[in-house]
Amino acid sequence: MTGVVGAIVExxxxxxxxxxxxxxxxxxxxxxxxxxxGVTALVSMLNQAFTEQTERQSGRxxxxxxxxxPRDAGAAAPAGWDEAFERTLERYDITYASRNEWTQALVRFxxxxxxxxxxxxxxxxxxxxxxxxxxGRWFTDADESALAPTLVVNEAFLHAYGLTDLSSRPIVALxxxxxxxxxxxxxxxxxxxxxxxxxxxxYEQFHRWIGPDGSGAQSGGSGPTTADPMMPVQVPTMxxxxxxxxxxxxxxxxxxxxxxxxxxxxxxVMDNAFDDGGLDKATTWVGxxxxxxxxxxxxxxxxxxxxxxxxxxxxEIGIRRSFGATSGRVxxxxxxxxxxxxxVAGLVGVVLAVAIIKNIPVERVFGGGIQDMPPxxxxxxLVGMAAAVAVGALAGLIxxxxxxxxxxxxxxxx
Amino acid sequence: MSLLELTDVxxxxxxxxxxxxxxxxxxxxxxxxxxxxxxxxxxxxxxxxLLNILGLLDAPTSGQYLLxxxxxxxxxNGDRTRRRGRDFGFVFQQFNxxxxxxxxxxxxxxxxxxxxxxxxxxxxxxxxxxxRVGLGDRVDTMPDKLSGGEQQRVxxxxxxxxxxxxxxxxEPTGALDVDTGGEVMDLLDEIASQTGxxxxxxxxxxxxxxxxxxxxxxAEGVLVPISLDTSSEWVGDVPLVADRSSHTERRLPDALVSxxxxxxxx
Numbered sequence: 001m002t003g004v005v006g007a008i009v010e011x012x013x014x015x016x017x018x019x020x021x022x023x024x025x026x027x028x029x030x031x032x033x034x035x036x037x038g039v040t041a042l043v044s045m046l047n048q049a050f051t052e053q054t055e056r057q058s059g060r061x062x063x064x065x066x067x068x069x070p071r072d073a074g075a076a077a078p079a080g081w082d083e084a085f086e087r088t089l090e091r092y093d094i095t096y097a098s099r100n101e102w103t104q105a106l107v108r109f110x111x112x113x114x115x116x117x118x119x120x121x122x123x124x125x126x127x128x129x130x131x132x133x134x135x136g137r138w139f140t141d142a143d144e145s146a147l148a149p150t151l152v153v154n155e156a157f158l159h160a161y162g163l164t165d166l167s168s169r170p171i172v173a174l175x176x177x178x179x180x181x182x183x184x185x186x187x188x189x190x191x192x193x194x195x196x197x198x199x200x201x202x203y204e205q206f207h208r209w210i211g212p213d214g215s216g217a218q219s220g221g222s223g224p225t226t227a228d229p230m231m232p233v234q235v236p237t238m239x240x241x242x243x244x245x246x247x248x249x250x251x252x253x254x255x256x257x258x259x260x261x262x263x264x265x266x267x268x269v270m271d272n273a274f275d276d277g278g279l280d281k282a283t284t285w286v287g288x289x290x291x292x293x294x295x296x297x298x299x300x301x302x303x304x305x306x307x308x309x310x311x312x313x314x315x316e317i318g319i320r321r322s323f324g325a326t327s328g329r330v331x332x333x334x335x336x337x338x339x340x341x342x343x344v345a346g347l348v349g350v351v352l353a354v355a356i357i358k359n360i361p362v363e364r365v366f367g368g369g370i371q372d373m374p375p376x377x378x379x380x381x382l383v384g385m386a387a388a389v390a391v392g393a394l395a396g397l398i399x400x401x402x403x404x405x406x407x408x409x410x411x412x413x414x
Numbered sequence: 415m416s417l418l419e420l421t422d423v424x425x426x427x428x429x430x431x432x433x434x435x436x437x438x439x440x441x442x443x444x445x446x447x448x449x450x451x452x453x454x455x456x457x458x459x460x461x462x463x464l465l466n467i468l469g470l471l472d473a474p475t476s477g478q479y480l481l482x483x484x485x486x487x488x489x490x491n492g493d494r495t496r497r498r499g500r501d502f503g504f505v506f507q508q509f510n511x512x513x514x515x516x517x518x519x520x521x522x523x524x525x526x527x528x529x530x531x532x533x534x535x536x537x538x539x540x541x542x543x544x545x546r547v548g549l550g551d552r553v554d555t556m557p558d559k560l561s562g563g564e565q566q567r568v569x570x571x572x573x574x575x576x577x578x579x580x581x582x583x584x585e586p587t588g589a590l591d592v593d594t595g596g597e598v599m600d601l602l603d604e605i606a607s608q609t610g611x612x613x614x615x616x617x618x619x620x621x622x623x624x625x626x627x628x629x630x631x632x633a634e635g636v637l638v639p640i641s642l643d644t645s646s647e648w649v650g651d652v653p654l655v656a657d658r659s660s661h662t663e664r665r666l667p668d669a670l671v672s673x674x675x676x677x678x679x680x
Contacts, residue, residue, distance in 0.1 A: 002528070002529045002530065002533040002534075003529075005533070006526040006527060006533060009526060010526050013515070013519070017513075017514040017515065018514075315510065316512055316513070319510050319512065319523075320523070320527075321471075321495070322469070322471060322498065322502075322504045323499050323523060323524035323526075323527050324495055324496055324497075324498050324499010324500060324524065324527040324528075324576075325495070325499070325527055326491075326492050326495040326496070327491070327495075328492070329527065408471045408472075409462075409466050409471055409472055412471075412506065412510060
């Protein structure tokens with residue numbers, strides 16, 4: 001116990017005495033640890049940004065995409081598709097799911113009524129597709145029982161009303177024969193410049209207030225819809241967010257169940273599982289490469305300075321031997337000096353990396369920003385610290401071996 | 415049983431031209447606890463080699479060295495090192511204080527290799543020892559800010575802080591003026607007698623040697639007891655150098671030099 005504490009005290013004393021040389025040697029090590037930790041954290045943020053970007057397009061991993069279409073043009077619409085949707089959620093204990101119906105609604109813009117693209121969805125789509133409105137909010141379950149439909153529109157929709165924000169709490173009229181008024185509760189970024197106006201509406205509200213033809217005919221109830229009598233009958237797509245490890249089995253079961261509910265229809269279940277391992281590995285290796293090279297340079301500097309210092313300290317080592325310092329203690333002491341120094345440098349490096357990562361302008365660097373900011377990778381910090389300790393040990397090994405070989409009498413007279 | 419006992423100890427080194435240089439030849443001496451022994455001899459006569467063997471810094475080529483009756487040759491390197499730290503205190507001619515460390519840190523240094531109470535109370539013990547050598551007000555002073563005499567006092571405090579059984583002083587006054595050297599020796603004698611430690615002083619200063627209870631002369635590697643009468647102009651059968659002022663160092667003649675330093679440490 002006293003041996004270990006004594007060695008640490010001794011090593012710390014040496015570092016304190018040789019502040020400048022330690023500082024110079026350790027800048028490289030600290031930078032290397034910052035690089036390893038920081039790059040790993042950046043890689044993890046980059047992966048998260050990439051994942052979220054992908055999930056905005058196709059839903060969280062793994063989202064099952066259930067589509068059904070008639071095998072022949074005369075097939076009748078499957079009865080109780082919405083009930084089948086509810087049964088599926090219950091049977092497979094699916095927490096987040098949404099129906100998605102691409103349709104049109106007649107919207108009374110200031111310059112006239114236009115058929116406007118509308119997606120009738122469930123509130124969970126916001127979670128599944130990571131939808132974050134630019135202004136206002138996304139739907140909640142409470143909106144489904146509202147007495148008037150609510151809309152989340154794109155910027156083009158809002159601009160078509162001559163508005164730029166929701167401060168006036170805009171209300172729009174939908175339908176031509178029996179128009180209904182709808183509140184705009186959220187605004188999304190346009191998907192591309194010059195996008196046409198479009199809106200999201202809750203599936204239940206759409207069928208309750210607006211009707212399958214988008215006229216506002218208040219058809220009441222939900223079910224298979226067709227906006228155009230000439231168009232084939234269709235059912236809404238289902239998005240089901242399921243656990244990744246069971247997605248394949250659940251997908252097969254759901255396809256079988258729904259197929260039984262929809263005779264004459266073809267039911268297909270696809271998943272959005274994607275493998276981003278390639279990017280992950282590549283960026284990780286870039287991080288390790290950069291950090292490793294920096295560590296090598298820092299370590300070489302440390303070895304160099306440690307060797308020079310040990311030569312300079314030969315007499316001191318001899319004097320310590322006269323105090324009863326065993327060769328093991330001298331070896332351990334010199335080694336520990338290096339390790340203690342690199343541990344301090346490693347800590348500085350990690351703190352620096354945390355400071356950098358926490359102050360990165362995420363929106364600017366990663367485009368759309370990151371919704372679920374990955375936690376700071378403590379594993380990377382540990383790897384950085386371990387690398388620093390390893391470099392310290394290796395850098396201390398040579399001078400420590402040299403120190404042990406010093407003859408006590410020669411050293412005292414040096 | 416003597417504290418230290420050398421019997422027929424020799425020490426030889428092989429020179430680059432393959433000749434054997436016999437630094438010590440048949441040295442036999444015993445030192446008891448609390449005794450003050452002085453060894454005189456000119457530079458290169460093997461005084462420091464003898465001191466290094468006594469202090470377990472070097473090993474004899476042949477002969478036996480008993481430390482409290484224990485043959486040193488049977489101890490492992492680690493045991494020898496630990497006994498060196500525990501039982502011996504060294505005082506060097508050039509002080510050998512650790513640079514960049516305060517007087518207190520220098521005195522603390524040997525306690526870093528101690529165990530138990532000595533280790534955990536090292537700062538207090540070091541401060542007390544500095545107080546004892548009259549440097550209680552200089553604990554935070556760096557060695558380069560201390561006078562030669564003060565530096566040697568720090569070195570003495572450092573040598574004594576672990577309570578050694580033996581104090582080995584290698585030319586302790588060699589780098590000091592006569593008055594300061596006298597004060598340092600007074601201090602060494604006083605503390606050695608207070609602690610009951612044996613004091614082995616190596617010197618070529620007869621005034622310093624005369625303080626010891628027993629004196630030996632080392633010439634050509636052979637250790638012989640002498641009776642040193644400070645009023646005498648002779649050390650055994652060898653005449654002293656002319657200056658006989660009571661405060662002036664009296665040197666042994668060149669006749670006692672067997673080999674020079676360069677040969678010894680080649």
